[in-house]
Amino acid sequence: SDILLDGFYEPIVQDPIRKSGKGGGLAIFINKRVCSPENIENFVPYQNSETVYHTSGEFQFVKIHNCKGLNKTKVLVNIYRSPSENVDKFIDALDDVLRSLDRHKSKQTLLTGDLNIDLIKFSNDCHCQNLISVFEKYGLVQLVSRPTRVMATLR
Numbered sequence: 001s002d003i004l005l006d007g008f009y010e011p012i013v014q015d016p017i018r019k020s021g022k023g024g025g026l027a028i029f030i031n032k033r034v035c036s037p038e039n040i041e042n043f044v045p046y047q048n049s050e051t052v053y054h055t056s057g058e059f060q061f062v063k064i065h066n067c068k069g070l071n072k073t074k075v076l077v078n079i080y081r082s083p084s085e086n087v088d089k090f091i092d093a094l095d096d097v098l099r100s101l102d103r104h105k106s107k108q109t110l111l112t113g114d115l116n117i118d119l120i121k122f123s124n125d126c127h128c129q130n131l132i133s134v135f136e137k138y139g140l141v142q143l144v145s146r147p148t149r150v151m152a153t154l155r
Contacts, residue, residue: 007032012042014060014078026060026078026113039065046100056093057081057115063107075104079113087117087127091134098138111140120147 003011008029016025030040041063060078067074077097081090101109115131119142122128135142 003027005029009037009040012040012060012062014058016058026058026080028060028062028076028078030062030064033068035064035067039067041065045104046097056085056089059093059097073104073107075101075107075109077101077109077111077113079111079115081113081115081117083116088130090115091127091130094131095134095137098134098140102138105139109140118147119144 008031011027011029014026043061043063045061058080062076062078064074064076066072079094081087117127117131118125119128119132122132132142
């Protein structure tokens with residue numbers, strides 16, 4: 001891999017779904033102190049990988065079994081939504097993805113990524129409200145409380 005970080009395993013890379021060749025793709029870096037390499041598992045939680053998930057956003061899934069010190073399995077979900085993709089379709093796809101993860105609800109789940117939805121506009125933006133509603137439906141809590149980037153063009 002071209003991207004290596006000291007103290008981390010080689011990244012788990014998922015190729016971009018966009019055919020344009022412009023951007024996309026996901027990567028998860030796991031610190032070597034978290035687990036041994038044989039306890040890292042790529043997986044797909046839904047049966048049909050040609051579904052709406054791949055047209056509305058990019059989703060990557062990794063399980064870490066027997067995390068050091070916890071002896072529990074963690075589920076990592078890495079997500080990217082291009083600002084040009086339809087927000088409503090993305091939120092529907094996210095809802096489907098989280099529903100498919102329901103069988104893993106006894107495991108701790110960490111959802112990360114760039115959804116390109118400005119949550120600061122929550123009080124007057126239905127997309128923000130719908131996203132938070134989906135998170136709440138599955139017991140997920142938004143931890144970032146301030147903008148991670150401030151731009152005039154942020155949607």
